[in-house]
Amino acid sequence: MNSISSAVVAIERPARFGKQLVSHMSRKNGGQWSAERNAGWIALGGHRADVVATETSLDLRVEAPEGQLDALEDALARHLVRFAADQELQITWQRS
Secondary structure, three states: OEEEEEEEEEOOOHHHHHHHHHHHHHHHHOEEEEOOOOEEEEEEOOEEEEEEEOOOEEEEEEEEEHHHHHHHHHHHHHHHHHHOOOOOOOOOOEEO
């Protein structure tokens, strides 16, 4: 059974970083960014992450078995922090 983990990350230029995150991470397994919707998805080893840019944040959502969420959350967070190194990001995941 899958669990869902989500994070709302306050960030400057959310659409730019959302597109960069999706573009980079989707090279391995697939994914797509829609500039019209300011949203995209990333395939993560048979699981999926959704990325949505709002005016002030990047909303991340991962669905996977509980035992795999830590690794997926970490991968998304590490890449986003690296891309936005000029910003002090706070990424706090909430599971449901």
